[in-house]
Amino acid sequence: MSLSRRTFMSRSALGALAAVGGAPRAGAAEDSAPDAITWSRTIPVRYTPDVAVLGGGIAGVAAACAAAQSGASVLLVERFAIIGGDLTTGGVAAFCGETAGQGEVFDEILADLEKIHAVTAYQPFPKADHRNFDHHLLAIVLQELLLRRKVKLLLHTRFVDVRVGAGGRISECIVCGKSGPEAVRAKQFIDCTGEADVARTAGFAVMKGRPEDGLPLPMSMMAFVRHVEPEEAGPQLPEGWFAPVRDKASLPMTSIWPNGPRSNALKIKIPMFDATSTEGLTLAEIRARRRTLEVLDYYQRVLKKPWRYDGCSPQIGIREGARIVGDYVLTLADLRAGKMFEDAIARGVYPLDGHKPDDDQRTYILKHSEMKVPPYQIPLRSLIAKDGANLLMAGRCFSGDQLALSSARVSTTCAMMGQAAGIAAALAVQKQTDPRRLDPRAVRRIVGERGGKLT
Numbered sequence: 187m188s189l190s191r192r193t194f195m196s197r198s199a200l201g202a203l204a205a206v207g208g209a210p211r212a213g214a215a216e217d218s219a220p221d222a223i224t225w226s227r228t229i230p231v232r233y234t235p236d237v238a239v240l241g242g243g244i245a246g247v248a249a250a251c252a253a254a255q256s257g258a259s260v261l262l263v264e265r266f267a268i269i270g271g272d273l274t275t276g277g278v279a280a281f282c283g284e285t286a287g288q289g290e291v292f293d294e295i296l297a298d299l300e301k302i303h304a305v306t307a308y309q310p311f312p313k314a315d316h317r318n319f320d321h322h323l324l325a326i327v328l329q330e331l332l333l334r335r336k337v338k339l340l341l342h343t344r345f346v347d348v349r350v351g352a353g354g355r356i357s358e359c360i361v362c363g364k365s366g367p368e369a370v371r372a373k374q375f376i377d378c379t380g381e382a383d384v385a386r387t388a389g390f391a392v393m394k395g396r397p398e399d400g401l402p403l404p405m406s407m408m409a410f411v412r413h414v415e416p417e418e419a420g421p422q423l424p425e426g427w428f429a430p431v432r433d434k435a436s437l438p439m440t441s442i443w444p445n446g447p448r449s450n451a452l453k454i455k456i457p458m459f460d461a462t463s464t465e466g467l468t469l470a471e472i473r474a475r476r477r478t479l480e481v482l483d484y485y486q487r488v489l490k491k492p493w494r495y496d497g498c499s500p501q502i503g504i505r506e507g508a509r510i511v512g513d514y515v516l517t518l519a520d521l522r523a524g525k526m527f528e529d530a531i532a533r534g535v536y537p538l539d540g541h542k543p544d545d546d547q548r549t550y551i552l553k554h555s556e557m558k559v560p561p562y563q564i565p566l567r568s569l570i571a572k573d574g575a576n577l578l579m580a581g582r583c584f585s586g587d588q589l590a591l592s593s594a595r596v597s598t599t600c601a602m603m604g605q606a607a608g609i610a611a612a613l614a615v616q617k618q619t620d621p622r623r624l625d626p627r628a629v630r631r632i633v634g635e636r637g638g639k640l641t
């Protein structure tokens with residue numbers, strides 16, 4: 187049973203999904219709050235790096251490593267215990283698109299995974315469109331890479347607020363870990379949170395969802411099963427729990443992926459929830475874990491699979507949160523035209539993989555025949571927040587429309603954007619200027635020197 191749009195919309199009274207220009211400040215009530223308070227507190231400025239990266243997914247890791255490689259002092263803030271975002275805590279275990287030529291940070295990640303036999307062999311895109319890896323080991327590879335590059339890492343630490351001055355200049359971010367709230371004063375900030383937390387909190391313009399109704403690309407839960415003897419398998423859905431899947435027609439889109447010996451990962455589509463809303467995301471997690479047992483029960487009971495539940499990823503996989511409006515908004519038309527830019531700093535090749543937002547079946551926004559794109563470029567301007575002086579972004583929250591995101595969201599392209607954002611931030615620090623005042627050809631040249639293939 188999929189949620190009706192009505193259910194979605196009332197639940198996401200929790201956070202309007204329509205494209206917004208300037209979100210309310212974080213901490214403000216999301217809906218019709220009966221009451222409001224103002225609070226203030228004096229906190230220490232604990233960290234003063236050149237570059238602060240908020241969010242430690244693949245984009246954030248690439249940004250932090252690249253900025254450090256350029257000689258900047260870098261702080262990376264991650265809300266969870268481990269680095270990697272969708273690729274680790276989200277349980278996604280495949281690099282899609284072209285894995286060669288994404289830049290030296292991504293090359294080093296691949297080389298480390300190869301050393302420990304944790305990634306499948308390279309084949310050029312489109313001969314192969316993905317490489318599987320071990321997501322538990324990736325978390326360790328990423329953390330070690332950051333430490334080698336001397337990036338200061340804060341785990342279990344959440345970005346919570348921002349101080350913005352004249353001209354959209356961010357002076358400090360407020361983060362909160364177990365030591366309580368502390369300020370980070372940096373020269374350049376890079377929002378890699380996926381949900382554009384920094385930009386939304388700053389009140390900078392963001393875009394969300396599809397234009398007609400604001401519905402985001404669906405989330406998916408990654409669940410894991412162990413192959414066991416038939417008598418050790420389920421069923422694991424006791425009578426009266428949830429809503430068992432009775433037949434194939436009511437099974438949500440479920441893709442079965444490899445997950446090492448005697449194991450599989452199941453990717454289960456969970457549409458119609460808003461990842462930028464506290465209650466929306468909570469409901470998505472609850473729904474996803476229930477759905478996991480319902481789907482597993484179907485495979486065990488109806489299809490007689492000798493599988494045992496081996497857990498699911500700590501957090502649901504999020505394809506779309508919010509995208510920051512940049513100096514340029516990359517569009518579907520740009521991708522279809524294989525548009526090249528003078529200030530190109532990244533390249534994408536992956537098809538327009540836009541899962542349909544309003545049902546849980548194997549449906550897509552575009553027909554299969556319309557999904558392929560020629561290689562296209564992403565300009566530096568799509569990584570510079572329009573309303574900010576010193577805010578860059580990379581990864582899922584870059585400046586593009588929903589269908590541009592449906593391709594550019596793959597990890598390879600997110601890594602490439604991250605590396606470019608890190609290079610631009612560090613260069614801006616060196617030149618004592620802001621990213622939009624840089625000569626974009628200088629950023630492009632460094633991207634090329636560091637192994638980023640733009641054509």
Ligand SMILES: Cc1cc2nc3c(=O)[nH]c(=O)nc-3n(C[C@H](O)[C@H](O)[C@H](O)COP(=O)(O)OP(=O)(O)OC[C@H]3O[C@@H](n4cnc5c(N)ncnc54)[C@H](O)[C@@H]3O)c2cc1C
Nearest residue numbers: 241243244245265271272282345380406503504581582597
């Ligand atoms: C179900 C699913 C399957 C996918 N399959 C593939 C695939 O097979 N191949 C592929 O290449 N791509 C795939 N993708 C896409 C890809 O995994 C992601 O788009 C990409 O990894 C996003 O990287 P990111 O760094 O932009 O964001 P994320 O990975 O989401 O990283 C954001 C990071 O910021 C942190 N963060 C968020 N808010 C805060 C805050 N306030 N304070 C501090 N930290 C914060 C998060 O914890 C997270 O670590 C898939 C995505 C999903 C959801």
